[in-house]
Amino acid sequence: MFDTVLVANRGEIAVRVMRACEDLGVETVAVYSDADKHGGHVRYADEAYNIGPARAADSYLDHDAVIEAARKADADAIHPGYGFLAENAEFAAAVEATDDVTWVGPSPEAMEQAGEKTKARSVMKSADVPIVPGTTDPVTDASEVEAFGEEYGYPIAIKAEGGGGGRGMKIVHGPEEVSDQLDAAKREGEAYFDNDSVYLERYLENPRHIEVQILADEYGNVRHLGERDCSLQRRHQKVIEEGPSPALSEELRERIGKAARRGADAADYYNAGTFEFLVEEEDREDGELLGPDANFYFLEVNTRIQVEHCVTEELTGVDIVKWQLKIAAGEEIDFAQEDVELDGHAIEFRINAENAAEEFAPATGGELATYDPPGGIGVRVDDALRQGDDLVTDYDSMIGKLIVHAGDRSECFARSERALSEYDVEGIPTVIPFHRLMLEDDAFTAGTHTTKYLDEHLDPERVEAAQERWGTDAESTDTDGDEETVEREFTVEVNGKRFDVNVEESGQFAAVADASGADSESTAQRPTRGRGDDGDDGPDVTADGEVVSAEMQGTILSVDVEEGDSVAAGDVICVLEAMKMENDVIAETGGTVIEITFSEGDSVDQGDPLVVLE
Template identity: 75%
Template structure:
């Protein structure tokens, strides 16, 4: 077994992996950006290394910085968690090539084969796993989209080859939208996955999203751990996950599970992974009716990593998936047979995101956890990293925690979830707890007849407003008027020199001898320019409403714009966001360029 594991991630998943390591007697190493120097995963780890500035591309996505931290710390393995570099085959290959460091995950070659969707579709076809009608080679031109639409009809899904979780996916409703959506999907693919290739699929109108957890070792043993139903989604982003699916018969459940296991076996896949499927829903199905083996299902994609919702399967099976990731990477053989896998009861996971569901799920732009009191009791699990009085870091995703509830059956699970969510006391930031409480009283969700389109197309938004008003709580942070002074010191412990950064509140500034701040190696210098943008043009300013990166600038000085025209495209919270003109006029200044990082309140464009 490994002696020391570096966790190349942050937040709750980093802490989740570290807890598994601690139970296996493994020391842990955290990496952190400038924005995360006080983060929970840094507190939890045995040691921590700064890997760059807040921008993920310069820190958590920096291959060399992560591997350098592993080598400096003496870590003999790297666990990527999910997100960031978890599905980056190039990075996995670099780790595999690093002497003395093991990649905790599938082989880089397998990640490339299954992580890129066109290659995965070819592999599944070889394994006799049904796939959605679509292309198995990258689509290069808008003409190919038009031809596909003529053959299969609209809408069409354009998907980034390296994508997942709805990122890099665009829906084309008509031929007129093809060019714009093709370019947008390519941009997102390049921005998030360093891969601008996209492919085409027939867009299923009313599917359920069902996924199967796989674990496989280096000795040829492949096991599936049952399915999870992730059909409650907003804009292709999962919100509530549960298992087993409330819509499948046992026969269909087994058929989908075996298809996943067959696909993993043919691909020579090992470690943990998830095979995702779309299941055709019967819109005439009544509550209590189930989908049988005659139901069509199609392979969607493979997530070559641990997933956010792996907790659901752990609660159902009692199998610690993260521990098995580590054991398999260390060469151990699975000790349980497929027949030993027994799903007990029902489990649900609720993503506790720092978002206001009543404002189109807008992410919080700041704040601190003035009150943070998570629920407890039988069948209640909370995976988190933040603690009371922590500041909310808004540079990355909006997830604060995951609430996982399990019970003897789905009905009891819903009641227990209602109790646990009512107990969850968070003040100082908005969360989607009120939305979750609403869904547990929603007829379609309780009946299990919802599809992936339900939230976007059928749920009355006024009900979300009412839930937010009823259960929203205090989302305003207490004012922090006292000054915070940072002081840098160099200290020596047992012959080793460390750069230490201390914060003192309400104190005057002291002159110090300098030195770098933060972790156990000198911090990487940030190239960001903190100077404010000078507004030179006349007119009203259009400011950024969130932190992010400029993907494209669609106007130039002198352009005439109308209300609703796209000015710039901003990447934030893992999605593209169009910044549009609220009124017509002439562009007198463009203050940003493609690739710029911006903060909330930064001036983007001036319109007179």
């Protein structure tokens, strides 16, 4: 087994991996951006290294910076978690080329073959795994999309090869949308996955999303650990996952599981991975399941650990992350396929800092004035934040995961309601009210929901009512109750390595410090949280006129106007990426562009002026 593992990620998944390492007696190394100096994963690790500014491309996606941190720490393995570089074959190859450092994951060749969507489709087809009609070669020109539409009809899904979770996927409903959506898919692929290659698929109108967890070693052993149902999604982002699926018959479950194993064999795949499928929903009577003849199609392979891997761990008792480490260290899987049994039912609720009543708008900042997660039998919480932490908004909006396990689905729902009611978060909005609503929703409780349910069928007024009923105040409050004792945390960096020093001052010393105006922020020169910049108030505006400002923190993906252009109300000024979603910034009124304060690739804060109109 390894001595030291560097976890090339952040937040709850970094802590999850570190806990598995600790169980194995392995020391851990964290990496962090300027925005994450005070992150939970940094606190948890044995040591930590700064790898760059808040912008992911300059820190968590910087191959050289991550590998250099591993060298400094004498780490003998790198675990990528999920997201960022987890499915980047080029990075995996760079790690493998580094002396005395092991990549915890599938080989770069397997990642390219199974993880890049067009190659994976070819491999699955050769293994007799059903695939959705689509292209097996990358698409570069709008005419190719139009030709596909003429042959198979609309809508069409344009997907980034490196994408996942709806990122890098655009839906084309007609020829007039082809050019814009193709450009947008390529742009997202480049921004998030350093790969602008895209492919096409016929877009299924009414599918369920079923995925199979795979573990495989380098000795030819391939095991599947059952399926998870991830059909409850908003804008292609999963929000609740459960297992086993409430919709599949045993015969269909077995067919899909065998298809996943065939696919893993054909791809020479080892370590952990997830084979995802779309299952076409049918008209069913109450209690009726999808039979063995139901249509299912291969969707993609996620060549990494999944956010929802916890569901499978609760059902099987298999620690998937520990097995990732063991397999990477050369160990052989020691259980047979027939040893895998699914015990009861499990559900995972993603606890996102979002307001579901405002179309799941992500929080733009705030402090966790109260953070008190639930407990009790059958309740697991994976998180990294603690009470008093500031919310970092530079990356995704997930602050934790609640996983509930019970003897059957009915008991799991009852236990989930109890756990969600105990989950006390104040200072930022969360989707907990939405989750509580879903436990009372007829379609979800009956297991007849599809991936389109939230976006096309759920009544928004029900979500608003749930937010009013169960939501908490999003405003942070001062919770300090002891004015005579002041604890100050100083953060010191030496050659990029982080050291924390805590000093407690009480009585007259605390009073003197407060009176002099010296606090932990000024004394320690602690960096501003969020973007990790120098804390200014954004760009200055020199022209007089109507100012169009950023509604949220994010990164400018494209600039759609130039100075001197005339715009009408509703015209797109720029495209702003926030929380891994593209957002059009539009002009509220018409006018002439007389000043632009930003460029493509710039990071902006909420309220920053972007354009001045005359």
